[in-house]
Amino acid sequence: ETGVTQTPRHLVMGMTNKKSLKCEQHLGHNAMYWYKQSAKKPLELMFVYNFKEQTENNSVPSRFSPECPNSSHLFLHLHTLQPEDSALYLCASSLTGGSNEKLFFGSGTQLSVL
């Protein structure tokens, strides 16, 4: 148990569906992240929030919409996804988002888009 909880663990959705991924951290951290992990590819940073403010949007398509209502919660809203969006989506948190920060990951949501 890393202190970062993600739900759901698995999600299957059609291309016209709207769904949301949820992440909650119990570590008192102030920075939260969304990463995408596809087969045979490195982890890709998608979004960074530091003290609830988005500080990074790594050229992610608008069909992915993040929301960070407070430092403990992070959402990723999904709509009109494509099959190539199927991947493991990992949430992570760190203390302040600084350059020496160690990341703690949640268990991830395995997403399949049909």
Add this chain to the structure above:
Amino acid sequence: RKEVEQDPGPFNVPEGATVAFNCTYSNSASQSFFWYRQDCRKEPKLLMSVYSSGNEDGRFTAQLNRASQYISLLIRDSKLSDSATYLCAVNVFGDRGSTLGRLYFGRGTQLTVWP
């Protein structure tokens, strides 16, 4: 150009063997370096940070070579439980001199230790 390059392996070694992984990074302004371990269908977990002078944690030794821009991980006396994928990660400052880091990962190197 990829920020971080790793040999994906797989490395298959017997118990007790010594195995080394290397990872190269492209941004000379990279500030901090890490090794993460990822078990099958699980999330990455921090294994160790990598310091300029090199550091050791039990059977694991991490080294950093800034001149050649690579980091390495040495595992001595391999155990069956060491079987996993090892990810190197490099932190780079954000744009416009921001002190906020962006952590870039390599693809990971798969290790299997057999009895």
